[in-house]
Amino acid sequence: MTTIHGYSSSGNCHKLRLLLEQLGRPYRWIEVDITAGATRTPAFLAKNPNGRVPMLELDDGRILVESNAILCFLAEGTPYLPADAWQRAQALGWMFFEQYSHEPYIAVARFISGWTPLDSPRRADLPRLRERGHQALAVMEKHLASNDWFTGPDHGVADIALFAYTDVAGDGGFDLSPYPALRDWLARVRATPGFVAMPDPPAAMKALIEQSTWGGA
Amino acid sequence: MTTIHGYSSSGNCHKLRLLLEQLGRPYRWIEVDITAGATRTPAFLAKNPNGRVPMLELDDGRILVESNAILCFLAEGTPYLPADAWQRAQALGWMFFEQYSHEPYIAVARFISGWTPLDSPRRADLPRLRERGHQALAVMEKHLASNDWFTGPDHGVADIALFAYTDVAGDGGFDLSPYPALRDWLARVRATPGFVAMPDPPAAMKALIEQSTWGGA
Numbered sequence: 150m151t152t153i154h155g156y157s158s159s160g161n162c163h164k165l166r167l168l169l170e171q172l173g174r175p176y177r178w179i180e181v182d183i184t185a186g187a188t189r190t191p192a193f194l195a196k197n198p199n200g201r202v203p204m205l206e207l208d209d210g211r212i213l214v215e216s217n218a219i220l221c222f223l224a225e226g227t228p229y230l231p232a233d234a235w236q237r238a239q240a241l242g243w244m245f246f247e248q249y250s251h252e253p254y255i256a257v258a259r260f261i262s263g264w265t266p267l268d269s270p271r272r273a274d275l276p277r278l279r280e281r282g283h284q285a286l287a288v289m290e291k292h293l294a295s296n297d298w299f300t301g302p303d304h305g306v307a308d309i310a311l312f313a314y315t316d317v318a319g320d321g322g323f324d325l326s327p328y329p330a331l332r333d334w335l336a337r338v339r340a341t342p343g344f345v346a347m348p349d350p351p352a353a354m355k356a357l358i359e360q361s362t363w364g365g366a
Numbered sequence: 367m368t369t370i371h372g373y374s375s376s377g378n379c380h381k382l383r384l385l386l387e388q389l390g391r392p393y394r395w396i397e398v399d400i401t402a403g404a405t406r407t408p409a410f411l412a413k414n415p416n417g418r419v420p421m422l423e424l425d426d427g428r429i430l431v432e433s434n435a436i437l438c439f440l441a442e443g444t445p446y447l448p449a450d451a452w453q454r455a456q457a458l459g460w461m462f463f464e465q466y467s468h469e470p471y472i473a474v475a476r477f478i479s480g481w482t483p484l485d486s487p488r489r490a491d492l493p494r495l496r497e498r499g500h501q502a503l504a505v506m507e508k509h510l511a512s513n514d515w516f517t518g519p520d521h522g523v524a525d526i527a528l529f530a531y532t533d534v535a536g537d538g539g540f541d542l543s544p545y546p547a548l549r550d551w552l553a554r555v556r557a558t559p560g561f562v563a564m565p566d567p568p569a570a571m572k573a574l575i576e577q578s579t580w581g582g583a
Contacts, residue, residue, distance in 0.1 A: 198505045198508045211452070213452075213456065215458070216462075218459035218461075219459075221454075221455060222458075225455075234439065235428070238430050238438060239435075241458075242432040244435075245433075245434050245461075246416060246431070250416060253466075288416050292415075
């Protein structure tokens, strides 16, 4: 059986849970507490020298890393990964956009808001992260103004990749009200069969996120 | 004919020239001077709202963006993209690693060194970028200590993706002497049929890079 090593409050990890639930495929989930250094142990680093989750492990011990590469692997041969080469390339294009132009701003702003103390010096980065994150949201809005999905004609891996952190962008202080097409797309993804939302962060992180947002950090 | 819009001194753009040359496939190259704002014009943004090169354009006007997505598209059906699903997923894993854990440090350190003035405040970021870049190089070294290539049993898209900025890491102040397996792999890539090196940066950028390196910035 496929094993996913993941941290449930991470959007990168949640992508895999969402796809596996939507595929109705059995899997084992091993929770990895990144806040307790579980990705920095010698045992973990022997499996992924880059020290990150998510990580897919096959029964024979073979390892695959990088959330979007794992999405593509799991979706192979299913409607979530287009069979058409051009559409598949477009899906990949959006997935690389997600990791380069979206996640480093939107996910990192959320991480700083919920996973660092209120007096962390990293909070000084938030205005710049929000500016760059809004640029990514504007690019998505432009696409969604004339397309229902990011992966060809239907919901698929690029939608899952982009949904994960966009759906919780508010945790990092992003107001999505200027993006009506994007908000409609979020609702369409939430209505797809087998959809599961990311669980709420642990209480301590949730409290920090609320204080960050209300404090206007 | 395939058209590539690219800036010749960008590793992300050079990836595509290298693959196309190695495939022996004809293409048209349109030079885009990013230093003169050519990716921020209304005409360019109409094609790629994210305002970046490289960009692939088909004869019918269809557009594909993101260097590694373009590599996969061009390599489809050739030995540069493995036919085996697991090997292809591993290649993708390395390409996402390149865009998330390698390029933002190694390429950005090079950009700051050569494309910003010697008194740019961005130069204060260089020590942190070099630290993170060395982490990425160490991950590559670990893989290359027991593997000749990043894309299964032979040279391919993940090698091309990782080669581009690793080969010019010195421009950003990275000393590659601690990575013998990585240096051997660079030499193996340089010896592959049809290999072309990235052209030298323009003289002004080359001078800044030399001053940055000698100044120990």
